[in-house]
Amino acid sequence: MLMIRTLLAAFVLAATLPAVDLERGRRFWSFKPVVKPTVPRVRRTAWVKAPVDAFVLAKLEERGLEAAPPLDKRSWLRRVTFDLTGLPPTPTEVEAFLSNGSERAYESVVEGLLASPHYGERWARHWLDLVRFAETNGHEFDNNKLDAWRYRDYVIRAFNEDISYQQFVREHLAGDLLPTKRKSRDGSFWESPLGTGFLWFGEVLNSATDSVKSRADTVDNQIDVVSKTFLGLTVACARCHDHKFDPIPTADYYAMAGILHSTYVREAVLDTPEREAEIRRAAGDPGAGHGSARLKLREGDILFGAQWQATGEAFGRSTAQELVGSLTSQKFRMPKLWVHVRLSGTKSDGRRNENAKLRVTVVADDHKSQHMVPTGKAGWEWRTSRMTKEIGRESYIEIVDRDRAGFLAVDQIVFSDHETPPGVEVVDDGGSVEAHSRAGVPESTWGMISKDEDPRNVKLHVRGDHKNLGEEVSRGMLQVIGAQPVSSGSGRLEMAEWLAGDKNPLTSRVLVNRVWKHHFGRGIVRTTDNFGLTGDRPTHPELLDWLAATFAESGWSLKSLHRVMVLSNTYRMSGEAGDQTKQLDAPNDLFHHLPPRRIEAESIRDAMLAVSGALDRTLYGPGVPPHISPYQDGRGKPESGPLEGNRRRSIYLQVRRNFLTPLFLAFDYPLPVSTIGSRGVSTVPSQALMMLNNEFVGRQAVRWAERVNREEPEEERRIARMYLEAFGRPPEEQEKRETLAFARRAGWADLAHVLLNSVEFIYVR
Secondary structure, eight states, X not given: OHHHHHHHHHHHHHHHSOOOOHHHHTTSGGGSOOOOOOOXXXXXXXXXXXXXXXXXXXXXXXXXXXXXXXXOHHHHHHHHHHHHHSSOOOHHHHHHHHHOXXXXXXXXXXXXXXXXXXXXHHHHHHHHHHTTOOSBOOTTTOOBOTTHHHHHHHHHHHHHTTOOHHHHHHHHXXXXXXXXXXXXXXXXXXXXXXXXXXXXXXXXXXXXXOHHHHHHHHHHHHHHHHIIIIIOOOGGGGSSSSOSSSSOOHHHHHHHHHHHHTEEEEEEEOXXXXXXXXXXXXXXXXXXXXXXXEEOOOTTOEEOOOOEEEEESTTSSOOBTTOOEEEEXXXXXXXXXXXXXXXXXXXXXXXXXXXXXXXEEEEETTEEEEEEOOOOOSSOXXXXXXOXXXXXXXXXXXXXXXXXXXXXXXXXXXXXXXSSOSOSOEEEOSOOSOOBOOTTOOOOOEEEEEEEOSOOOXXXXXXXXXXXXXXXXXXXXXXXXXXXXXXSSSSHHHHHHHHHXXXXXXXXXXXXXXXXXXXXXXXXXXXXXXXXXXXXXXSSHHHHHHHHHHHHHTTSOHHHHHHHHHTSHHHHBOXXXXXXXXXXXXXXXXXXXXXXXXXXXXXXXXXXXXXXXXXXXXXXXXXXXXXXXXXXXXXXXXXXXXXXXXXXOGGGBOOOGGGOOHHHHHTTOOOTTSOOSXXXXXXXXXXXXXXXXXXXXXXXXXXXXXXXXXXXXXHHHHHHHHHXXXXXXXXXXXXXXXXXXXXXXXXXXXXXXXXXXXXXXXXXX
């Protein structure tokens, strides 16, 4: 027995003491500081249009390889337009570019694309892959994540406005805590806090039996996403033991875990002080309020008296029903089996209480478990919920009024051992339970954002077991990158500054590598989400550091980074590599050519809408429910949305975990589980079957045919128009003859369907 105890003690000690050689780890290439290298000299100086070209050509010349010949102008325009906006160029844009013989024609195209609002939509979708964006919780019931679309729009605006990537990173970790927050362009709401919503896009287990483990799993997913997205590191591997390969001790994992265990989500109004003042003026003079009451409690009942954090104006003294707002209580341990809430208000019009605009919600271990809504009866009424699973768990209460046409008043919250509401006598102290309508009250902006609550360290979980605790670990970040201990609060603000800091060598390297991957087909580091020892080494380390340093010098501007890449001769290369070059560098590690690439699932759908003429280019707003076919079934099945998704771009279709769009899944749309920096690209029969049989595809073929028939009466010109819209080029003579014969025999809608199914439509050269 003594020997067993000794062995156990030694095991625990080994699990709690750092065994990682941090000094050795700092000598690994990705942890070294970024130092801007000198642009190399090359023999073929005429080919060098940008510094990028010199780095690429230097490697080719070392191996005696040739760069591929340049792409023709039509193909380059199609490539860069899809890369920067996710849409095909229009015939007008093609002709304008071809007719401009100036070398600056390329620059003009790029500037126009970067200025397009569709640029933000395209690059926001890449970012949403990294943060596992979804609008539902998944698991059994696939409940909604409120206001997820607000985060999506925040990202689109951030890219369109080209905010500094450093600021973007800070807002994601601590947008609610920054000393200087960023306002929306119109000054009506705070942008910065919306960034923190990304922490909460993970899956949520319904009715978890082990709430402590469930919370630990949530934090584990957050650590995984934060570390992969911003650092390109697999920190989550250190949950159970020191990282087997990277210089990340288990203590570092739990240092980060402490920060996230001290962070929670809240439903908040994000109005700026200027908008709040505008709302108060429009709402008129303060009214008498909703009143209060004296309550006689049974022995053992507990009257809830916690502190509340308010957002919005709904729960102030004004009684204008257009006012909205939220009250979020401090955290507490659920003390009793029953919760009784005395409330009054307008009847909810929602089918499910979780979506009700007027509700009192009990949140237990981050799960919105119970919702109480008013019935619309006059005066006060008691609403009761049983805390079967919630009793003893860490909880808080949210009181929410999102209804501009109704109101909610809450008078008492009582915890009880009894099912019946408390008190034999309730005496009103005056004040009517009424709200009055006033015209012209501006709307408020809502968001699900992070908040600090009960900052605390956590203990190391021996072998990842939350029931087997080791020593307490101070909140902090990764030691290998020189992180300082947390001084106050949750530590999210320090984490934000550490991630975005100039001394962090990973943040800039990882980001420029991601952008390079999307433009050139693969990253300089192929493993875009893993810059650790098990990841690939950079094929062009000097180029990577030159890009990272140049990116920082530009003020961390993404648009400047795009210019550096897409205006290079490297980006103009075709896919026509010579046989000898292919033999000497079969994997194309040295970027001697740019092979054709299939466009992503969303761009395939958007391109079909664009060529059919149906695309609604409106920006922003709530997501469109996905179309649910008769063959899709499962728990949490929503009402089907329109087949064409209101003709909006794909980024505006709701991402429902249990009901992802089948057309997207066929073309390698990633499951929103963790960070995906590089989507798979498969070629399987189901893709052809989807393009042939999908109702949406068929509808766009019919729309396209009807439009060109209407706009172009002459058949040969009609053929030329369709080729130009679909492929960015006119048909060859043989194609024209064969296509015309097919259209006359099978019909123009079938021809449109054939063109949409072609390889040339879904690939860019």
